[in-house]
Amino acid sequence: MRLPGRLAAAIEVLTDVEQRKRPVSEALKAWGINNRFAGAGDRAAIGNLVYDALRRRASHAYAMGSDSPRALVLAVAMWDWGETPDALNTAFSGDAHAPGALNEEEARGATADLSAAPATTRADFPDWLAPSLERAFGPDWVAEGQAMAGRPSLDLRANALKAAPEKVMKSLARFSPQPTTIAPFGITMPAGPRDARTPNVTTDEAYLKGWFEVQDQGSQIVAALAGAREGEQVLDLCAGAGGKTLALAAAMGNSGQVFAYDSDRNRLAPIYDRLKRNAVRNAQVRAPNPGALDDLVGRMDRVVIDAPCTGTGTWRRRPDTKWKLSADLLAQRQSEQAALLVEGMRYLKPGGTLVYITCSILPEENDDQIAAFLANHADMQSEDVAQAWRTALITDMPAGLGTPLGGVCLTPHRTGTDGFYCHLLKKA
Template sequence: MRLPGRLSAAIEVLTDVETRKRPVSEALKAWGLNNRFAGAGDRAAIGNLVYDALRRRSSHAALMGSDTPRALVLAVAVRDWNEDPAALSESFATDNHAPAPLTEEELERAVGQLPDGTPGHILADFPEWLTPSLERAFGDNWIAEGQDMSGRPSLDLRVNTLKSSRERVMKSLARFNPAETKFSPNGVTMPAGPRDARTPNVTTDEGYLKGWFEVQDQGSQLVAGLANAKPGEQVLDLCAGAGGKTLALAAVMGNKGQIFAYDSDRNRLAPIYDRLKRNGARNVQVRAPQPDALEDLVGKMDRVVIDAPCTGTGTWRRRPDTKWKLTPELLAQRVGEQAAILADAARYLKPGGTLVYITCSILPEENDDQVVAFIKANPDFASVNPAELWQSAFGTAFPADTETEQGGIALTPRLTGTDGFYINALRRSA
């Protein structure tokens, strides 16, 4: 397929997403099944167009004067892919699979600039109602944070030190030109390419099949490391999900001690069994959700890790469609769930133990605010100094501007080149 046909397909996929209210991944899969003539390169390019359109939906729509799928995709072609709009329109006229040629207004708007006085939430490409939250979280940098959250993410891998080394993994993946991550001591990264660049399919690599590495954003690797679990400890991973951080904890602990992996949702937990086997993680005991599943652990844990359910605002680069679906009601629901999980988690800790609170959110309501409320209700807890926590976990300099007002650590694309994550380690008095 040539570019005009790919643009037309992207418009079709976005229209499907809008009219049927289904996830982008499902719409792209359905398009591929219905158009089997399209090769892997075509599908990757169409996916890039769709995701780029959603990442900067607000500013694209403002520039084009419309938020229709056509307007958004044309804006991507010109603003993000640097296509000349006049030449693009001419190519449409000679391609049977192309959209209709650009109108005079579209040609004029596509090469324009957003005017002075454009509202900040449009420049930052996120819903207007979140402006007070983002201003509170990032101060004068809130627009820059939003803009960096609207870019493409890298593909990051965590080397499984139970089975391999970073040098060995990088050699195995040399054809993809991997590089070492900036902060994670066991991370490998492949930066996102421009335009129709394909993301490497590393899950078919020999190293992945042998358990040498896992696909995991560097930010997720860092918060798992900052949980600071030690060999020999008793650790409860209370919201284990598919086990990404559980596996990282097992590696950090060198398979020594015990990790109890639990999740209230059996479906989320299901993949963990195969992943544990492939990774060679032998110090993990999976606890399936059932009445009293964790009662024997009350008061015995050295560390309780909560990878809390959240809005996922830190993953907007990877799931930009969720950015525009988020509502105040959903945020309030997540905040309530987080408070309940924090309250429950505390009872599993022994005196002197540490409660590790993690979210993939950039919103203060889910992060510092939760810690403030928890400490108010549990005055025997206090936040571990972030710089000391970082030094203990990694032995390197603490990244600038990542400490929050309440003693947490906030990772973002602008600050650390990662997805958005928050962590606060709360130590119980002995």
């Protein structure tokens, strides 16, 4: 497929997303099934167009004077992919699969002035979140939003139980991998421009052998900050598919015990194969049955809570969720988080550490939750996250990452990672 056909396909997919209110991934999959002539490169390019359109939906709509699927995709072609209106109209001419020619208003969108646009438009954030984000990031909040609207890198974590990062990078040399800037076992492949394809590393022999896992560098950093040590008893209370369980087990050198639990049996299902492939022997999966964790009360050195959240830190990867987020969903997540903090504390032994993690950049889910929790639990106090950073990551914590209450917040703008929050709490 040539560019005109790819643009038309992206408009079709975005229209499907809007009309049927379905996730972007499902709409792209359905388009691929219905158009089997499209090759892998075509599908990757169309996916890039769709996701780029959603990442900068507000600013693209402002430039084009419309938020229709056609306007958004044309904006991506001109603003993000470097096409000019004349070049597009020339390419469209005589191509049976092309969208209709750009009109004068659409062509003017290529040179629109965004300097007078509202701050939330320039930041590509929903308007109602402005107070929260300004509270979180101060005068940098627009820059934070703009970084959150970029493409994410593909990050991997070398499995220390099987391979060093250098060994993994040698296996993946054809993809030009690089060491991550912070995570000691991290490997990254920066996102490419335009129709660049994300490497399919999960078919590589090194992945099948368990040498590495796909894991954003931010997730690796907060897992390291948990500080799990050899011989400890650790509960991963919201283990999900097991990404952080695997990182904890590797940090502990397969000694001690990691108890992996999740209240959702379906989320937990992939963990069994992943543990086997990674050669993890010190993890015990606890299925969500009545009394599944009763024997762990008061015994854990660490309890890790990777709490359910709005996922605002992952907007680069799931930009459609940015525009669906509501105050009601935020309130629901806050209620779940507060309950998990209280639940997690039950399993700590005296002197144990509670590790609270979210993939959110909103203070309502981060510092605010910790403030409310500490106000009601005098036997819990914050640990020094800067010291934990030095111990876990063998470097000083970069300036500006600390939050007012003593947590740490990672973002694409600050650390080149997804957005993550981590706070460490010690039981008296």
